Each structure stands twice: as C-alpha cells, then as structure tokens.
Amino acid sequence: xxxxxxxxxxxxxxxxxxxxxxxxxxxxxxxxxxxxxxxxxxxxxxxxxxxxxxxxxxxxxxxxxxxxxxxxxxxxxxxxxxxxxxxxxxxxxxxxxxxxxxxxxxxxxxxxxxxxxxxxxxxxxxxxxxxxxxxxxxxxxxxxxxxxxxxxxxxxxxxxxxxxxxxxxxxxxxxxxxxxxxxxxxxxxxxxxxxxxxxxxxxxxxxxxxxxxxxxxxxxxxxxxxxxxxxxxxxxxxxxxxxxxxxxxxxxxxxxxxxxxxxxxxxxxxxxxxxxxxxxxxxx
Ligand code: GLN
Numbered sequence: 005x006x007x008x009x010x011x012x013x014x015x016x017x018x019x020x021x022x023x024x025x026x027x028x029x030x031x032x033x034x035x036x037x038x039x040x041x042x043x044x045x046x047x048x049x050x051x052x053x054x055x056x057x058x059x060x061x062x063x064x065x066x067x068x069x070x071x072x073x074x075x076x077x078x079x080x081x082x083x084x085x086x087x088x089x090x091x092x093x094x095x096x097x098x099x100x101x102x103x104x105x106x107x108x109x110x111x112x113x114x115x116x117x118x119x120x121x122x123x124x125x126x127x128x129x130x131x132x133x134x135x136x137x138x139x140x141x142x143x144x145x146x147x148x149x150x151x152x153x154x155x156x157x158x159x160x161x162x163x164x165x166x167x168x169x170x171x172x173x174x175x176x177x178x179x180x181x182x183x184x185x186x187x188x189x190x191x192x193x194x195x196x197x198x199x200x201x202x203x204x205x206x207x208x209x210x211x212x213x214x215x216x217x218x219x220x221x222x223x224x225x226x227x228x229x230x231x232x233x234x235x236x237x238x239x240x241x242x243x244x245x246x247x248x249x250x251x252x253x254x255x256x257x258x259x260x261x262x263x264x265x266x267x268x269x270x271x272x273x274x275x276x277x278x279x280x281x282x283x284x285x286x287x288x
C-alpha cells in the first residue's frame with residue numbers, strides 16, 4: 005500500500021497458477037467500481053495475477069481461486085511459492101480469500117487426499133472434506149442466505165430478499181472446526197488419509213494488531229430436509245446444514261465459486277474487509 009494526495013493504493017493479487025483466476029479479476033474490477041461510488045478516501049485499486057514471490061510481496065491481499073487444489077499446490081511447490089504463501093497468510097496475516105480449491109489449500113487439515121500428494125498452506129483452523137458432494141456430474145447450484153452481506157456496501161445486500169446463487173463444483177465442506185492452537189494441529193495428523201499444514205508463528209508486530217481467535221461460521225448450505233421444504237421445524241433444526249463459508253481473522257474461505265456467477269456482492273464485502281485490514285495494519 006502507498007498513498008499520494010489522499011488517494012489510497014491497494015494491491016489485490018489473485019493466485020494464477022491454475023483455475024478460475026481471470027474470473028476473479030473481472031469480478032474484483034466490478035466490485036471496486038461499486039465501492040468507489042461510495043468512497044470517502046479515494047482508492048486506487050490494483051488487481052494483478054500472482055505467479056511469483058515478488059508479485060506476491062507487492063500485494064496487500066490475495067485470492068486463491070477454485071480449480072484443482074492438488075495441481076495448484078504442486079505448481080506452487082515447483083515454483084517455490086508454498087513458503088511465501090504460508091508467510092503471507094500465517095505470518096504477516098494479510099487478508100486472504102480461498103474459493104473451493106482455494107479453501108482446501110487454506111485449511112489446516114484436509115482429508116480424502118493421498119498422503120504426501122498435496123501440501124496445504126493453512127491459516128484456517130478447520131478440517132475440510134474434499135469432493136464432499138461427489139464428482140463433477142454431481143455439481144449443483146443453490147440459493148444461499150449469507151447474513152454477513154447484510155451490512156455490506158453501505159445499504160447492505162440482503163440475501164433474504166435476494167439470495168446468493170452459489171455454484172458448487174466438486175466442492176469441499178468444512179466438516180470440523182479445530183481449536184485455535186499455536187503451532188501444528190497435531191491430533192489431525194493421526195486421522196487417516198489426512199494432510200495438515202506446517203505450523204508458522206504469527207509476526208509479533210502483527211499479533212499486536214490482530215487477534216486470530218476462533219473460526220466463525222459465515223454460511224451454511226441447508227441440508228436435505230430444508231431443501232425439500234419439510235414443514236417440520238424440528239427436522240429443520242436437525243438439518244442445520246453443511247458449513248460452506250468460514251472466516252478466522254484475516255482468512256476467509258467459501259466452498260462455492262462466486263467468481264463464476266457474475267454476482268459481485270461477496271467481492272464488494274471482501275474488498276471492504278481488505279480496506280479495514282490495510283487501515284489497521286501496523287506501520288513497519
Ligand atoms: N475438488 C477440487 C479439489 O480438490 C476443488 C474443486 C473446485 O475448486 N471447483 O481441489
């Protein structure tokens with residue numbers, strides 16, 4: 005970030021090793037136009053594809069797109085990006101959002117993956133279950149109510165009035181919230197077919213400005229009973245739904261693909277979070 009004459013420069017990267025990165029860049033541009041109509045301090049948004057460590061270093065925030073998490077992690081490993089990505093997310097704690105495969109990479113623990121076959125970045129104290137809903141042909145769309153959008157963009161984006169149409173493609177879900185531990189999620193390493201992210205210590209200067217805290221559930225996909233509109237409130241309670249959006253401090257993850265819908269509401273909300281984080285950041 006820099007600023008000239010009351011204009012705030014904010015650089016947002018989209019990891020462009022594989023997957024739907026271009027779609028995110030398009031939607032970020034659309035979201036920034038919506039935000040700038042309400043700006044008090046003018047922002048100079050820079051959106052860039054990120055493939056190298058130096059490109060990552062120039063970013064104030066980052067999106068990890070959907071795609072294939074094993075491929076993204078393999079390419080990241082070969083291009084020496086895994087460690088810089090872990091530092092970005094877990095040490096300097098800059099705002100990072102992962103969609104679908106991106107959510108998998110940001111989890112501290114993921115199952116249904118061959119041991120040694122995939123490396124995680126981590127940052128979210130959760131275990132994800134990959135391909136939870138089955139294969140590509142079992143992809144589906146669903147209308148979501150996402151309460152966190154209610155106060156976004158000044159007047160709010162009320163999803164009870166206008167639901168968020170979400171696309172799930174071989175999507176993961178968050179199947180377990182893990183305790184916020186300093187270091188590694190050791191217990192998870194003993195779970196069959198599970199990989200965990202290596203531990204990282206948060207930068208002490210950043211730690212003073214940010215409280216990592218527990219994982220917040222930001223959205224659920226109503227279970228089968230709710231989808232069938234069963235008129236029985238007890239059943240609906242029992243079917244609270246699968247967790248498909250979470251946040252922990254600077255890290256946000258969604259199971260679905262907002263970048264494939266053309267609906268910029270989550271991007272607008274997230275850019276607002278980025279502005280807040282940049283304003284809060286300790287001076288070097
Ligand atoms: N199932 C994929 C994976 O494991 C994610 C799918 C997606 O991003 N659409 O990486």
